[in-house]
Amino acid sequence: EVQLVESGGGLVKPGESLRLSCAASGFTFSNYSMNWVRQAPGKGLEWVSSISSSGNYIYYADSLKGRFTISRDNAKNSLYLQMNSLRAEDTAVYYCARDSDVFDIWGQGTMVTVSS
Amino acid sequence: SYELTQPPSVSVSPGQTASITCSGDKLGDKYACWYQQKPGQSPVLVIYQDNKRPSGIPERFSGSNSGNTATLTISGTQAMDEADYYCQAWDSSTVIFGGGTKLTVL
Numbered sequence: 202e203v204q205l206v207e208s209g210g211g212l213v214k215p216g217e218s219l220r221l222s223c224a225a226s227g228f229t230f231s232n233y234s235m236n237w238v239r240q241a242p243g244k245g246l247e248w249v250s251s252i253s254s255s256g257n258y259i260y261y262a263d264s265l266k267g268r269f270t271i272s273r274d275n276a277k278n279s280l281y282l283q284m285n286s287l288r289a290e291d292t293a294v295y296y297c298a299r300d301s302d303v304f305d306i307w308g309q310g311t312m313v314t315v316s317s
Numbered sequence: 318s319y320e321l322t323q324p325p326s327v328s329v330s331p332g333q334t335a336s337i338t339c340s341g342d343k344l345g346d347k348y349a350c351w352y353q354q355k356p357g358q359s360p361v362l363v364i365y366q367d368n369k370r371p372s373g374i375p376e377r378f379s380g381s382n383s384g385n386t387a388t389l390t391i392s393g394t395q396a397m398d399e400a401d402y403y404c405q406a407w408d409s410s411t412v413i414f415g416g417g418t419k420l421t422v423l
Contacts, residue, residue: 236412246352246360246403248412260410263318296359303350303405305371307359 203227203306205297210311217287217315223280223297223308231255231275234300237282239293240310247293250282251300287315319408321415328421335391337418339404342385347406349387351380354417355400363402364389396422 209221223235237249250261250271259271270283280297292315298304321341329335339349349367352360362371364380367387377392387406391398399422404415 238412238414245401245417246354246405246414248414251410251412258410262411302348302407303362303365304352304360305362305365307361309359 203299205299205306205308207295207297207308207311210295210313212314212316213287214317215288215315218283218285219287219313221282221284221295221297221311221313223282225278225280225299228299228306230273230278234258235273235280236298236300236304237269237271237280238296238298238304238307239291239313240296241290241293244293249295252280284313287313289315291315319406319411319413321404321406321413323402323404323415323418325416326419326421328423329391329394331396331422332393335394335398335420335422337389337391337402337404337420339387339389339415340385341387341406341413344385344387344406345383347382347408349380349382349404349406351387351389352403352405353398353400354403360403391420394420394422398422 206224236251252271272281294310296310297308299306351364353363354360367382368380379390403417
């Protein structure tokens, strides 16, 4: 079964850091670009970042201003999102999504709450 | 920056046709896709490359894209189609989502 499972979410204070992980299974992970998409409570979808299959090409939403770093480990079939200097407005469910020029597979999401 | 605009809400009676629009500058020159999201669930791709349906998506879902507007059409709408719908397109190497449309079946 093709599956993406996120982990690493939780409650953090403003200014702290968090690292999210996404474990892929059921497909050849190294053949696909991958993305992070977030959704604040009661709000719409917001694209965060993408990384090519090899990791050579990386893109971010302008709003992140260099605070987030996407990476992957193809040997471990895993995608990561390092989030630094977290703010209250980063509170959201974070999804990883497989990129086949569209997001055809999504994980169940992991909740990140930034609050003092 | 590129923007996609959707109506916040659309209502439809069961069995009727629902149309949800997505507007963006020269959107017809890009591929548009659509995601369905039910409460508490992850998004699901329902239309890609303007008008293609992934495996498992019912035939009542269709799409079109021309000029500045992409449209998701649901024919014979069922209660189970009540959900939020998001359009999406690529602008250079960045991903753009529309703000989402809540489809109510009543």
